[in-house]
Amino acid sequence: MSQQYDGPPDLPVDGASFAFSEKEREAVYRAIYQRRDIRNFRPDPISDRTLARIIHAAHRGPSVGFMQPWDFILVRDAERRRQVKDLFDRERTAAACFFDEPRRSAYLSLKLEGIEEAPVNLCVTCDPTRADVVLGRNSMPETDVYSTCCAVQNLWLAARSEGVGVGWVSILKLPQLRGILGIPPHIIPVAYLCLGYPVEFPGEPGLQTAGWRNRLPIDQLVHTDDWHNPVGDGRLSKYLEALDAEAGPAQ
Amino acid sequence: MSQQYDGPPDLPVDGASFAFSEKEREAVYRAIYQRRDIRNFRPDPISDRTLARIIHAAHRGPSVGFMQPWDFILVRDAERRRQVKDLFDRERTAAACFFDEPRRSAYLSLKLEGIEEAPVNLCVTCDPTRADVVLGRNSMPETDVYSTCCAVQNLWLAARSEGVGVGWVSILKLPQLRGILGIPPHIIPVAYLCLGYPVEFPGEPGLQTAGWRNRLPIDQLVHTDDWHNPVGDGRLSKYLEALDAEAGPAQ
Numbered sequence: 001m002s003q004q005y006d007g008p009p010d011l012p013v014d015g016a017s018f019a020f021s022e023k024e025r026e027a028v029y030r031a032i033y034q035r036r037d038i039r040n041f042r043p044d045p046i047s048d049r050t051l052a053r054i055i056h057a058a059h060r061g062p063s064v065g066f067m068q069p070w071d072f073i074l075v076r077d078a079e080r081r082r083q084v085k086d087l088f089d090r091e092r093t094a095a096a097c098f099f100d101e102p103r104r105s106a107y108l109s110l111k112l113e114g115i116e117e118a119p120v121n122l123c124v125t126c127d128p129t130r131a132d133v134v135l136g137r138n139s140m141p142e143t144d145v146y147s148t149c150c151a152v153q154n155l156w157l158a159a160r161s162e163g164v165g166v167g168w169v170s171i172l173k174l175p176q177l178r179g180i181l182g183i184p185p186h187i188i189p190v191a192y193l194c195l196g197y198p199v200e201f202p203g204e205p206g207l208q209t210a211g212w213r214n215r216l217p218i219d220q221l222v223h224t225d226d227w228h229n230p231v232g233d234g235r236l237s238k239y240l241e242a243l244d245a246e247a248g249p250a251q
Numbered sequence: 252m253s254q255q256y257d258g259p260p261d262l263p264v265d266g267a268s269f270a271f272s273e274k275e276r277e278a279v280y281r282a283i284y285q286r287r288d289i290r291n292f293r294p295d296p297i298s299d300r301t302l303a304r305i306i307h308a309a310h311r312g313p314s315v316g317f318m319q320p321w322d323f324i325l326v327r328d329a330e331r332r333r334q335v336k337d338l339f340d341r342e343r344t345a346a347a348c349f350f351d352e353p354r355r356s357a358y359l360s361l362k363l364e365g366i367e368e369a370p371v372n373l374c375v376t377c378d379p380t381r382a383d384v385v386l387g388r389n390s391m392p393e394t395d396v397y398s399t400c401c402a403v404q405n406l407w408l409a410a411r412s413e414g415v416g417v418g419w420v421s422i423l424k425l426p427q428l429r430g431i432l433g434i435p436p437h438i439i440p441v442a443y444l445c446l447g448y449p450v451e452f453p454g455e456p457g458l459q460t461a462g463w464r465n466r467l468p469i470d471q472l473v474h475t476d477d478w479h480n481p482v483g484d485g486r487l488s489k490y491l492e493a494l495d496a497e498a499g500p501a502q
Contacts, residue, residue: 018452019414020278027271027278028412032308032405052490057283059469062407064421066458068467074487077476095389107386135358135463136421138346142396143421146441149400154283156313156401157408161279163270170315170387170394182477190397201269207317212386216319218310225328226433236325239303 031157034201038165039111041118041196050162051120054195057158058124061151064143065135069128070151070190073181075121083180084172084192085115091171110210113169118194123181124152126188148190155193165198218244282408285452289416290362292369292447301413302371305446308409309375312402315394316386320379321402321441324432326372334431335423335443336366342422361461364420369445374432375403377439399441406444416449469495 020028055072063069075081092112099107115121126148128141137143156166169192177189207213218240222231231237271279306323314320326332343363350358366372377399379392388394407417420443428440458464469491473482482488 017414018416018449020281020412023274024278024281025412027275028282028408029304029308030271030275031279032311032409035311035313037313048486049490052487052494053280055473056469056491056494057280059467059472060283060286061404062286062288062419066456066464066466068472071472071474071478073474073476073478074482075476080476091390095386098384098389103384110386112387131464133349133354135346135361135458136363138349138422139342139424140421145393145397146400149397150404150407153312153401153404154408157279157405158283161271161276163268165269168313170391171389173390182479184478187478198269205317207386213317213382215317216310218307221310221319221322222306223322223324225324225326225331227322227324227435227438228433231325235299236303239300240307243303243307
């Protein structure tokens with residue numbers, strides 16, 4: 001990912017003291033750019049040591065009011081995973097009803113999970129009741145779930161650096177998933193993840209390769225001061241376009 | 252963060268081919284462990300080039316059905332930021348009503364934002380209407396917002412590697428925030444962030460330093476196969492405890 005760097009950083013002197021070295025920054029961007037949603041896994045197990053590092057990284061996620069609302073359910077049991085796979089299959093078939101042809105056939109041809117192939121699954125949950133009154137949650141109660149998602153992304157990037165692939169399965173109904181894993185009704189299963197060493201880390205998102213959707217040009221997504229004011233032709237826009245061009249459509 | 256590594260990685264031969272080098276992994280974990288919610292900023296501006304890299308990293312976040320539901324509103328205008336700060340002040344006062352003493356005074360003594368000091372603010376939004384039928388969103392419509400949170404965490408970690416601090420302000424009412432930034436009613440402002448070079452990256456979360464809440468022991472948060480089955484005394488638990496001990500209460 002050295003193409004992310006067009007020369008030494010132009011940080012102000014004060015701020016520079018906290019910046020990582022160029023090599024270190026490159027590694028952080030490499031994890032971000034080469035992270036993929038993985039559906040094809042090798043059977044090799046993940047060691048407890050590696051798994052511990054990945055889960056520990058999630059626990060270092062940010063949380064509103066330092067609430068730490070997450071829990072981690074490791075799913076190794078074959079019977080429970082068969083049940084989750086069955087739940088996925090039903091949901092997938094049901095979801096297909098909402099696509100018209102040729103989109104429906106394309107949807108049904110995609111491999112969207114690795115529940116039984118991956119050596120371990122991990123359900124990351126959110127407990128909205130973890131603390132009585134949470135600082136910062138009065139105006140936006142949903143920030144508990146937001147915190148949990150940030151923890152998941154920490155896990156995903158740590159896993160990438162370890163060579164471990166993560167696939168997020170969202171084609172599942174929560175009440176039934178709670179039933180399979182014994183999760184109380186007030187706990188929110190935020191992410192059901194498949195973890196394992198992947199057959200490959202593809203160069204681009206699978207849905208892009210399959211022609212499902214393309215990466216949006218970043219400069220269409222940036223506004224200044226007001227939603228109705230696009231970023232325009234400023235230097236920021238030029239840098240964003242340059243980064244898009246360097247990364248290419250493949251990433 | 253070299254204490255995160257207790258020897259060479261014990262990856263299986265096949266999986267190892269995708270793992271980062273030890274130095275690279277160390278950099279990824281460093282970003283994760285040294286990321287902080289920043290409230291004290293220096294006035295130094297962030298260059299457009301650095302800002303572009305950080306926003307571009309967010310755009311490389313995972314998204315359900317490759318939906319990419321996010322937008323980024325850079326808020327530089329002093330008058331709008333004064334209005335956001337005013338909104339924060341009202342919410343903060345209102346939220347204080349829900350704390351009893353001595354918690355209320357403690358709450359009111361905390362610095363919880365850097366809206367006007369930070370050289371730039373950034374509102375990251377989610378557009379639930381970005382695509383007609385989104386693959387994977389039939390069963391869990393809220394995954395659009397989850398995707399946006401993952402993008403925010405990418406941005407937060409990229410910023411840390413650049414020496415840039417990020418502070419998430421959640422003490423804001425969304426309808427009023429929409430009004431200040433001209434955000435349409437159907438767009439969800441997920442994260443209001445203050446960005447700038449920090450006075451410091453503290454060694455532990457500010458709320459921990461203030462005695463507000465402590466880090467939870469990770470081994471209380473891991474379950475196996477069923478919510479009611481704690482991880483127990485396995486090797487995973489030992490590794491998790493060791494990581495907690497190595498990181499110490501400070502992180």
